[in-house]
Structures are given as structure tokens and as C-alpha cells.
Amino acid sequence: MFRNVQDVVVWQFNKLKISSSFAFCKDRTEIRQLLNYKKMMKGYAWAVSAGFNAALTAIAAKHFSSQLVRYGLVIVLNALMWGCYVNSLKALSSLQATVTNFAMNFLSSGLAGFFLFKEVLPFQDFTVYLRVFKCGRS
Incomplete structure (x- = not known):
């Protein structure tokens, strides 16, 4: 099972980390809720990252004078944005992912x-930003 001492140490550390985070849970439903919460937070992080990459795409399209650099960055940043957005859809509903993505894109672009x-x-503009973020949280 273990090839060396480092594998044993990593296994023990992971076992301790998992058991300590579930130590306060009383039953399996609380553990499930904790895991769903962690999954949802990762989904929001992916959605925020997607919105930020979308804003970076717009910045790259305006900021760089070289056509080759401009188009290269737009393609790379759009690919990153879509990858982040798809990962956010794995953890969130499409409405949550889309609103969070839009809000971050709108705010960072502004x-x-x-x-x-x-x-x-x-x-x-700032009142619109606040309204969009308020809708995204509810």
C-alpha cells in the first residue's frame, strides 16, 4: 500500500485533516451538508474566476497594440473563461453560475x-453593481 515513509506521512496527514473537519458533525446529513457547502464555494470561486477572465479578455483586446498578441490573448483568456465557467456549472445551478460570472465581469470591467x-x-453604475451582487447572493 505504501511505497515509502513520505506516503505514510501524507496518508496520516490527510486522515487527520478529514477527521478534524468532520469532528463536530453529528450524523451523515451534516457531513453531506458540509461537503455540499465546500463544493458550492468551489463553484463560486470558479464563477468569479470566469468573470474575471472575461474582463481580462476585454482589457487585452483594448490594451495591446500588436494584433498577434491581442488575438492570442483573447483566444487564451476566452478558453480559460469557458473552462472556469464549465467547472462552476458542475457545482452550482446555471442561474447561480451565470449571475456570479456576469457580476464579476461587470464589476471588474468597470x-x-x-x-x-x-x-x-x-x-x-455603482448602484447597478450593488444590485447585481445583491441578486447574486440571494
Whole structure:
């Protein structure tokens, strides 16, 4: 089963880590809820990453002057965005993944426009950001 001492140490560490996180759980339903929560948090992390990659795609399309670099980055960042989005769909409902992805894309694109391209953002934009994030959490 174990090839060397390092395998034994890793196995014991993983066993300790799993048992300590489930030590406060009383029954199997609590363990299932904990695992679902962890899966959902990973899904939100994937959705946020997808939205951020989508915003980076827009930034790359505007910021770089070389056509080859521009198109290369757009293709790579779109592929990353789709990969992250598909992973978020494995853990979340399509509505949760889409709203989180959209909200992160909207917010990071607006902030990038403000900081990188010196665009003026009216106060109404910030109220829209807050509304979108509020809808995404409920």
C-alpha cells in the first residue's frame, strides 16, 4: 500500500485533516451538508474566476497594440473563461453560475475602465453593481 515513509506521512496527514473537519458533525446529513457547502464555494470561486477572465479578455483586446498578441490573448483568456465557467456549472445551478460570472465581469470591467483607461463612472453604475451582487447572493 505504501511505497515509502513520505506516503505514510501524507496518508496520516490527510486522515487527520478529514477527521478534524468532520469532528463536530453529528450524523451523515451534516457531513453531506458540509461537503455540499465546500463544493458550492468551489463553484463560486470558479464563477468569479470566469468573470474575471472575461474582463481580462476585454482589457487585452483594448490594451495591446500588436494584433498577434491581442488575438492570442483573447483566444487564451476566452478558453480559460469557458473552462472556469464549465467547472462552476458542475457545482452550482446555471442561474447561480451565470449571475456570479456576469457580476464579476461587470464589476471588474468597470473598475478596469476606471483605473486603466481613465473612464468616468457615474454614481448610477455603482448602484447597478450593488444590485447585481445583491441578486447574486440571494
